[in-house]
Amino acid sequence: SQQGEEDPQALSIQEGENATMNCSYKTSINNLQWYRQNSGRGLVHLILIRSNEREKHSGRLRVTLDTSKKSSSLLITASRAADTASYFCATDANNAGNMLTFGGGTRLMVKP
Amino acid sequence: NAGVTQTPKFQVLKTGQSMTLQCAQDMNHEYMSWYRQDPGMGLRLIHYSVGAGITDQGEVPNGYNVSRSTTEDFPLRLLSAAPSQTSVYFCASRSTGGSQPQHFGDGTRLSIL
Numbered sequence: 001s002q003q004g005e006e007d008p009q010a011l012s013i014q015e016g017e018n019a020t021m022n023c024s025y026k027t028s029i030n031n032l033q034w035y036r037q038n039s040g041r042g043l044v045h046l047i048l049i050r051s052n053e054r055e056k057h058s059g060r061l062r063v064t065l066d067t068s069k070k071s072s073s074l075l076i077t078a079s080r081a082a083d084t085a086s087y088f089c090a091t092d093a094n095n096a097g098n099m100l101t102f103g104g105g106t107r108l109m110v111k112p
Numbered sequence: 113n114a115g116v117t118q119t120p121k122f123q124v125l126k127t128g129q130s131m132t133l134q135c136a137q138d139m140n141h142e143y144m145s146w147y148r149q150d151p152g153m154g155l156r157l158i159h160y161s162v163g164a165g166i167t168d169q170g171e172v173p174n175g176y177n178v179s180r181s182t183t184e185d186f187p188l189r190l191l192s193a194a195p196s197q198t199s200v201y202f203c204a205s206r207s208t209g210g211s212q213p214q215h216f217g218d219g220t221r222l223s224i225l
Contacts, residue, residue: 050211099170
């Protein structure tokens, strides 16, 4: 079963607009991570937020974490056509080996 | 810096055949794992390893075997391929310690006829 559920499943925006993706999870976590996957490629790590953090920034990315609601959001500001990809949240729930549990992803299309 | 390397990139098998998907990393990571990704879905954990000689099952281990004889390599074996194993397989590695990101290979696209 998947720990994370992403919303929306698909998002289409114009270049320059902001894109917001949400992730909900079920159990307590050590940290939550966001990954990006371009078509036909592997996943690339974007940003990690620990359970005791509420917000984190990296370039045009802003991630928030609300552990009371078991949810996170990823905001991409001033989107570019090159941001077109699938975005996945993944939780580290302090299980054996600290293996990640992934959500189903949000497919983002940024139109030029 | 190669990172995580998976071979082959594509493979077509017949039902009942066996094969090994190769995964190698050059980052001296202790933790390695195999995931499968089905259309429109996220990744599901098949098997993982926290060091040479140590492996354990993930969420969907049936029909797959792994071994970890070296830190660098973590092959995934399909014992008797079934159409339900048609998927894209990703290998990942990460270093020990808390809150470390995973590094992924580019995947092996496997079709079982």
